[in-house]
Amino acid sequence: MTGNFAISHAGGTAPAIRPQPCVPVAVSMSPGPCQRLEIGRGSHPNRGLSGESRFKNSWKSVMNNAKIYIIGQKAIGLAIALVYSLVLQPLLAAEEEASIFSDGSGVAKAAPLSTESSSFTGTGRALGFLEVDDSNANIPASSETAKDLNKLLMAPTARALVGIESIIGNTDDRVRINPTTTYPYRATVLISFNTGTSNSRCTGWLIGSNTVATAGHCVHRGGGGSAGYYNVNSYRVFAGRNGDLSPYGSCTARRLFTSAGWANSRLDDQDYGAIKLNCNIGNTVGWYGFFWTSSSLLNLPTLIGGYPGDKPLTQWRAPGRATVSQDTRVFYQNDTQGGMSGSPVWYSRSASCSPCVMAVHAYGVYGSPPYSTNNHGTRITQAVYNNLVSWKNAP
Secondary structure, three states: OOOOOEEOOOOOOOOOOOOOOOOOEOOOOOOOOOOOEOOOOOOOOOOOOOHHHHHHHHHHHHHHHHHHHHHHHHHHHHHHHHHHHHHHHHHHHHHHHOEEOOOOOEOOOOOOOOOEEOOEOOOOOOOOOOOOOOOOOOEOHHHOOHHHHHHHHHOOEOOOOOOEOOOOOOOOOOEEOOOOOOOOHHHEEEEEEEOOOOEEEEEEEEOOOOEEEEOHHHOEOOOOHHHHEOOHHHOEEEEOOEOOEOOOOEEOEEEEEEEHHHHHHOOHHHOOEEEEEOOOOHHHHOEOEEEOOOOOOOOOEEEEEEOOOOOOOOOEEEEEEEEEEOOOEEEEOOOOOOOOOOOEEEEOOEOOEOOEEEEEEEEOEOOOOOOOOOEEEEEOOHHHHHHHHHHHHOO
8 A cells, every 4th residue: 555654764957947927017128038018918007098198108217217227326436435435545544644764763643733834044144155154064064075076066866757857938937046045045955865876966955953855756766665765874965055165064864754655656746755864954054834735726826946957056946836736746837957856846825934835846747738738746735744744853
């Protein structure tokens, strides 16, 4: 079973048959082997009736049979719905809210006490050019070598299994974020990791002092269960990275998370995950808020910022609106490129949640509409929200 639940690391002589007398059948739409329609015989209800009356009686019979068929179909439909609501739906809901780490340890399920997790601006200030505030990082900015920088630049971007993250329309509406030390852009992170065959890059966003949300395919191959996680020791996370500058240093990772739907079945609407860091950089740079709602998100403003592969190591943002709102996906026409997988899809929702994330960006165009005309991401549903809160609160 899959869902939003999270995973980390059966002789003799035949008796004589006595023939039965045939019994006249007054009305039969389908006579049996010992039945015949007795038209014009004494018991037939149409005997002595005019042609019009006979037609009416026959029509009533057809309509009655049709009503019986329709009632039967409705009964079957109600039975299916009852089985789903009483059996399948509770099982799926329970599975969606379960959660474990990549190392196999358990996670306490978050109680659904709210629909919104607040944003936090952090204790840091906007830094000047070449200024550094890496006191809450576990790798100082000064330790980065020219070899490290070249390794980052040469790393290909992580891509989803389908679709190409795309510029929608004839113009590229992305704008560069420079500097990246103002909130919330400093809470957007560049993620570097090794897939086992090469280095790779993604985008993420802090949801707490030491937790980064991102796409599931940025922490796990998709399929294979716990065995599909990338090497946690290969991760480096850079808050507010800006070209060759790391104003807040960088952090390593100690645990990875994703949903069972992604880890076991590669479901695109459950392609989300998180990284638990070996530092508390969120206290300095702040973190994003996020929310869930059962209402439609159609036409809400959307902002997406991250680290596109065509503009290496620099942060870019594009505006747009939610063009299609589904139960587990959000579609939009914000311009994106490979490398922005895991980016937050956000808007200013309230005083306590600004920026406030509605989805995790992960996919570009493919197939037929709405997929062929929009980029899209995993919508933050109640189950997704509960997992993010659980991961945020986990030690």
